[in-house]
Amino acid sequence: MLMINIVLTETKARKFAKDWIEAWNSHDVDAIMDHYAPQVKLTSPVAARLLDDAAGSVVGSEALRKYFQKGLEVYPELSFELLDVMWGISSVILYYRNHVGTKSGEFMEFDSEGKVVRVVANYNG
Numbered sequence: 001m002l003m004i005n006i007v008l009t010e011t012k013a014r015k016f017a018k019d020w021i022e023a024w025n026s027h028d029v030d031a032i033m034d035h036y037a038p039q040v041k042l043t044s045p046v047a048a049r050l051l052d053d054a055a056g057s058v059v060g061s062e063a064l065r066k067y068f069q070k071g072l073e074v075y076p077e078l079s080f081e082l083l084d085v086m087w088g089i090s091s092v093i094l095y096y097r098n099h100v101g102t103k104s105g106e107f108m109e110f111d112s113e114g115k116v117v118r119v120v121a122n123y124n125g
Contacts, residue, residue, distance in 0.1 A: 005090045006112070013087035016114075017094050021082045027072050033065055037115035040064055044121035050074060075099075101125075 016035075023031035038061045048056030050070055058067045072078060077099050084095040091109045098104065102125045109118040 006110070007089055008087040008092060008110075010087060013085050013092045016092060017082055017085040020094065021080050021096065025079050027078070029065060029069055029072070032068055033061060035116050036061055036064060037111050037113070037117045040115075040117055040119070042067070042119040042121070044119070045123060046071070046121065080104075 020032075020035055023035065040059075040061055042058045042064055044056050044058075046056075047058050047067060048054055051058070051067065058064050079099045080096045081098075082094065082096050083103070086093040086095070090111075091107060093105055093107050095103070095105045102123055104124075105122045107118075107120045107122075108116045111117045
């Protein structure tokens with residue numbers, strides 16, 4: 001796939017962040033998945049723990065859907081509060097706090113259609 005780098009505007013980055021947070025807080029897996037490309041790759045310490053796989057990687061939208069569904073089952077009270085949004089070339093970083101106070105920073109890279117193709121998640125606890 002040809003990647004076309006696009007400088008995101010503040011408006012687009014904040015709209016993406018708002019929509020992403022709302023989708024997660026609704027626990028609507030279809031709305032959540034609408035943000036991701038079919039060839040997405042996510043790397044996360046939570047994925048490593050939930051999937052019992054030290055690599056912590058989830059590849060492809062079907063695997064990601066299953067991982068998110070499992071996460072919502074394991075954490076039925078899951079909710080996010082957006083703390084900040086940073087934007088750059090074809091990417092954003094969403095900084096947020098979850099329902100138990102853990103802060104997270106997720107780097108998300110977009111394809112030319114505005115879908116997330118790569119996620120690297122980091123947590124403070």
